[in-house]
Amino acid sequence: MQFYSHTTSLLSAYLEDEYSLETQPKDYSFQPTRKEFEGNFTLVVFPLSAKAKKKPEDFGKELGDYLLLNSDYVDAYNVVKGFLNITLSLQFWRDTLLSFGDIYQHFQHQDNKGKLVLEYSSPNTNKPLHLGHIRNILLGWSLSKIKARCGHEVIKTQIVNDRGVAICKSMLAWKKFAKGETPESSDLKGDHLIGKYYVIFDRALSEEYAAWQETEDADQVFREKGKKEDEREAFFKNYKNQYFNEFSSLGAEVRKMLIDWEKGEPETIALWKKMNSWVYAGFDETYKKLGVDFDKTYYESDTYQLGKNLVEQGLNHGLFYKKEDGSVWVDLTDVGMDEKLLLRGDGTSVYITQDLGTARIRHEDFGMNQMTYVVGNEQDYHFKMLFEVLKKLGESYAEGLFHLSYGMVDLPSGKMKSREGNVVDADDLIAEVIATATKSVEEREGMDGLSEEEKAENIRRIAMGALKYHLLRVNPRKRMLFDPEESLEMQGHTGPYVQNAFVRIRSILRKVDEELNADIADYLEINAEEKELLILMLDYSKVVETSAVDHDPSHLANFLYQLAKTYHRFYHEHHIVRAESAYAKNFRLKLSSAVAAVLEDGMDLLGISMPERM
C-alpha cells in the first residue's frame, strides 16, 4: 500500500512540474503484473497518457525512466502497449517484509470516521434462528470488525421483535396444549420450545380452518365472492388469513390476547415475559456458539410506540399531511416513490413509525453520524422510504444511513419457509458441521497428543471456520444457494484451507522460534514465490478498506484464500527449515510468520478463529 502511494506521489509531482497536470489518485491504476510479462507490478498508463495527450507507449517509457532515476524501489521497467511493468528492487522486498512485523502499521492512515451504529440479527421471538439469520449475523459481525479497523467507532445493536400477533400465537398454543411444559421439563432449548408451539398453533388453526370449510358459513362466503366451483380449493388456499381475522375462534383468542397484552393485563404479561425469557436464553446460546455479541439490544415492546412525536413534528412543519380519517401520510412521489402511511387513523403506529422512533432514540443514546442496517433485500423498499423520511425530517445522521441488503438464502429444495418446515435450523447446522469436522479429525493425526479440551476447541474452530467462510465468501447482495453438503466441505476454496496454511506455519515456527529475529540483509536471491507473497500482502489493507467501503466481507475472504493458496505453493516449492542458506532460512521464516499474521488477522475480521493444530 505505501508503495502505491509512494509511486503515486512521485509521479504526480513529476506531471505537475513537467506538464502542469493535476492528477488524482484515481488516475493511477495499479495491478500485479500478469505472469506472462516481466515485472512485479503494473501501472496502467492510458488514463495518464490521455490527460497528457501523449502516446501511451512513449509516455509509459517516460514515466518508467523517471521512476528508475528517482525511486529506490524500482530496478527496471518495460512497456507493453499502455502497460508499464515495473521490476522492484531488493530494497523494496526487504522493506515490505519488515513492514509486516506490525500489521497495524498498514492501517495507520485510517482517520477517525466517527460513530457507526450497526444493526444486525434482529430476530422474532416466536421461532429459533435459522440459516437466514446466520448469514445476517455473520455479515453484521464481520462488518463491525472491518469497519472498526478502518477507523469507525462501531456500536453493535439488534432490535428484537418481541411483541405482536406471532408471539401471541405461540403463547396461546402453549397455554392450551403445553400442560406447563418448560425448557427444563422438555429438555428443549427455549427458542425451540416456543417454535414448537408456534407450529402447533398453525396446525391447530389449519384443522379448524379445514373443518370450517365444510360449513354453511364457508359456502356462503364462497358464493358471495362469485367463484366457480372448480376454483374452490384455490380460493380457500388464499382465504386463510382473512378467515383468521373474521371467523376463526383461535384467531379471536389471539386478538384478545394481543389486546390484553397492550392493556398490560398481568397474567398475559407474566406469560409473555416467561416465554420471552426462554427464547432469549436460547438465542444467547446460539449467539455464543457463533461467537457474536451486541453492545445494546432494543426491544420492540419498548420502541413500538416511539416515532409518533417525530411524525407530529413533521406534520407541524408541513412535511406530512393528514387525511380525513385522521391518518398521517408522507408524499414521496417527488423522489419516485409512493405515498406512505405513517400513523393509522386511530393514532397507532405502523412498522415505519417505529423505525423512525428507534433511529431517533439511537441517536440520543449514541450520537452516531452513521447507521447501517443489515436486513434482507425483501425490505429494500421499506428502507428506501425510511431513509427518505428521515432526510425530510432533517435528522443529522440522515446522510449516513445505509441498508446492507443481502440476498435470501435458498435451499436446493427451494425457498425456506418456516411454516412448511423447509428450514435449516441454526443450532442443527452448527451441530452438524461440528460432527463432520470431528469425523475428519479422527481420520488424521494432526491433533494427536492434545487433551480432549484442546481437541474440541480446535475442532470447533475448524467447523465454524468452514461454515462461516462458506457463507461469507460470496457477495452479500447476491441471492445464495445453500447446499448443506457443500457447507461441510473442508477442502479446496474453504475456511479450513486457509486455516491449514496458518497451521503449517505455526507448526514450523514452534520448532524454530528462537531464530525468528535473525538478519535477512544478506539474502539476495528472493524467488518468484516469495515476491508473489509480498506483493499480495501489500494489498491486504487495501482489500480490508474495500470491504469496508463496499460493506462486503467477501473481498477479504477471497483475498485470504488467494494468500493461503500462494503460500501453499511456496511451501511446496521451497524448503524453509532446511533452506539452501541460513539467510534464505531466516528470510523464509520471517516471511512465513508475516503470512500467518495476515491470515490470522484477516480471518479474525471475518469472525473466524484459527486452530493451532488440525
Add this chain to the structure above:
RNA sequence: GGCUUCGUAGCUUAACUGGAUAGAGCACCUGACUACGGAUCAGGAGGUUGCAGGUUCGAAUCCUGCCGAAGUCACCA
C-alpha cells in the same frame, strides 16, 4: 403490470470498480509423500460472460431493447 436486484465452465463462484489471453473451487481424468503437516501441490479437460445492438484505444463491467429468475408494490412486520 410498475419499480428494484440478479443472469459468468455441469455445479458453487471471482474479476482490484472500464484494463493485457475471464481467474478459482467442487465434480471428472493424470501425476507428486526415504522433505518443515497430503485438509496440500503440479498438470489435463471444461467459456460466444442470457440474447441483440451501442459508447471507445479497450466492455463480464457503462447505455438501450428483448429473454429468464427473485423480491417488492399492506392502516403486516
